[in-house]
Amino acid sequence: MALTAQDVSRIAHLARLELTEPEQAALLPQLNGFFSIVEQMSAVDTTGVEPLYTPLSAVQQVALRLRTDLVTEGDARDANQRSAPAVEDGLFLVPKVIE
Numbered sequence: 001m002a003l004t005a006q007d008v009s010r011i012a013h014l015a016r017l018e019l020t021e022p023e024q025a026a027l028l029p030q031l032n033g034f035f036s037i038v039e040q041m042s043a044v045d046t047t048g049v050e051p052l053y054t055p056l057s058a059v060q061q062v063a064l065r066l067r068t069d070l071v072t073e074g075d076a077r078d079a080n081q082r083s084a085p086a087v088e089d090g091l092f093l094v095p096k097v098i099e
Contacts, residue, residue: 005028008028
């Protein structure tokens with residue numbers, strides 16, 4: 001699927017980018033090149049291929065470096081709510097903004 005100049009203009013508008021005509025013209029082949037690479041990658045049959053969490057695991061054994069899930073900080077609710085303008089039952093009170 002090749003993009004057109006109108007597609008580039010629409011993408012720029014959605015991204016809130018202000019591109020000149022020469023910039024859009026330069027961007028068009030770059031975007032088309034990117035999408036052609038994505039199409040090539042999508043055409044590859046990956047059935048039965050396990051996903052990698054890191055590219056290194058394809059060439060060597062990698063141990064997951066997970067830490068134990070321990071509480072490292074105490075309850076600081078009172079200290080955090082000390083500067084709040086309104087608190088009730090441990091909850092921040094805010095003005096109603098939706099009717």
